[in-house]
Amino acid sequence: MTTNVSLEFGVAKDKYDNAKTPQEKLAALLEMKSTGPKHKGGEALMSEINTKIAKLKDEMEKEKAVAAKRSGGNALSVKKDGSAQLVLVGLPNSGKTTFFNSLTGQKAVVGDYEFTTTLPEVGMMDFKGARIQIVDLPALVEGSNDGKFNGPQILAVIRNADALLLVIDGRTPLSQYAVLKKELNAAGILIGKHKPQIKITNSPFPGISIAGKQFLKIKEEELVDYLKGNGMYNAQVILREPLDFNVLAQVLDESIVYKRMGIIFTHAKPKELFPLGEEVPQLVVEKEVGKEELEKIKDALFPILEKVYVYTKKPGEAAATQPLIVDAGSTVMDIARDVHKELAEKVKYAKIWGSAKFDGQRVALDYEIKNGDVVEFNW
Numbered sequence: 001m002t003t004n005v006s007l008e009f010g011v012a013k014d015k016y017d018n019a020k021t022p023q024e025k026l027a028a029l030l031e032m033k034s035t036g037p038k039h040k041g042g043e044a045l046m047s048e049i050n051t052k053i054a055k056l057k058d059e060m061e062k063e064k065a066v067a068a069k070r071s072g073g074n075a076l077s078v079k080k081d082g083s084a085q086l087v088l089v090g091l092p093n094s095g096k097t098t099f100f101n102s103l104t105g106q107k108a109v110v111g112d113y114e115f116t117t118t119l120p121e122v123g124m125m126d127f128k129g130a131r132i133q134i135v136d137l138p139a140l141v142e143g144s145n146d147g148k149f150n151g152p153q154i155l156a157v158i159r160n161a162d163a164l165l166l167v168i169d170g171r172t173p174l175s176q177y178a179v180l181k182k183e184l185n186a187a188g189i190l191i192g193k194h195k196p197q198i199k200i201t202n203s204p205f206p207g208i209s210i211a212g213k214q215f216l217k218i219k220e221e222e223l224v225d226y227l228k229g230n231g232m233y234n235a236q237v238i239l240r241e242p243l244d245f246n247v248l249a250q251v252l253d254e255s256i257v258y259k260r261m262g263i264i265f266t267h268a269k270p271k272e273l274f275p276l277g278e279e280v281p282q283l284v285v286e287k288e289v290g291k292e293e294l295e296k297i298k299d300a301l302f303p304i305l306e307k308v309y310v311y312t313k314k315p316g317e318a319a320a321t322q323p324l325i326v327d328a329g330s331t332v333m334d335i336a337r338d339v340h341k342e343l344a345e346k347v348k349y350a351k352i353w354g355s356a357k358f359d360g361q362r363v364a365l366d367y368e369i370k371n372g373d374v375v376e377f378n379w
Contacts, residue, residue, distance in 0.1 A: 016028035
């Protein structure tokens with residue numbers, strides 16, 4: 001390799017050498033291509049980088065096909081039920097099943113030996129009268145993504161879940177979290193990260209249009225060249241947050257899913273919590289919990305599902321005792337559609353108790369509902 005390269009190229013090369021996932025390698029190669037020498041003496045180096053990019057893309061496509069084949073006809077698949085599905089993920093003997101029993105009131109077998117859970121255990125958690133499906137999955141291990149102990153089938157269930165709960169032994173939290181994150185990332189399941197607010201779609205109009213150019217952290221022509229290199233000659237790009245090569249590779253990789261999560265520490269309280277921000281609840285459950293503490297745990301975990309609970313009522317009648325569980329960001333009209341198609345066609349406005357400025361406030365149909373709101377439909 002020629003030594004006549006920039007400092008930026010050297011940094012990108014270090015990223016490539018230390019990359020642990022194909023997505024990280026691809027992002028680093030794209031950065032190397034962007035910062036590599038453009039003079040004649042660098043032609044061989046740039047050719048080598050282009051070859052590596054093409055080879056890596058081909059390997060990623062083959063891996064997608066292999067992963068799809070592995071998870072096909074999944075014997076461990078779990079049909080979703082209830083208002084949402086939350087899966088418990090952990091290493092052997094992490095305490096998943098004990099916590100599962102606490103959440104659901106079931107009596108799944110708990111053992112002091114590894115792999116007590118060999119098939120998914122499914123139960124329902126009562127949340128203020130609504131039903132949330134809880135799935136206790138067989139344990140992940142190092143190498144699960146490569147096929148060990150039904151790993152691909154277990155990971156396929158995780159991909160399909162609404163959210164996941166990592167159950168980690170508080171006596172060895174760092175090593176357990178590292179293994180779980182590694183296996184999930186290798187399967188294209190990213191945790192502790194939100195889905196980028198970036199949309200790249202094929203367009204019926206010629207050329208590549210970019211909205212939000214102020215968020216570009218790479219050159220515009222580099223983005224255009226990369227999209228064309230992926231067969232996207234007519235595309236619309238909408239940016240609502242910074243875009244670099246790493247994010248670009250993730251956005252275009254359809255095999256990647258982003259999962260909200262919480263963490264339950266069992267057996268012992270860790271010395272310190274992980275620096276994951278307020279969006280990731282981290283709770284310590286060293287023993288079986290009582291009813292009052294269990295309700296607090298449910299309240300703390302509910303936000304990771306990205307849902308809200310609301311109560312409906314008819315004019316002149318009391319509110320329903322069982323809430324509706326709907327997607328966060330839902331409006332009055334969204335809830336009307338959930339209740340009944342005919343109601344959505346007739347409703348003119350709603351009254352809100354809870355998040356409104358005053359109880360019984362009249363609101364428009366595009367009013368966004370919050371947790372615990374009571375919604376009265378009027379037509």
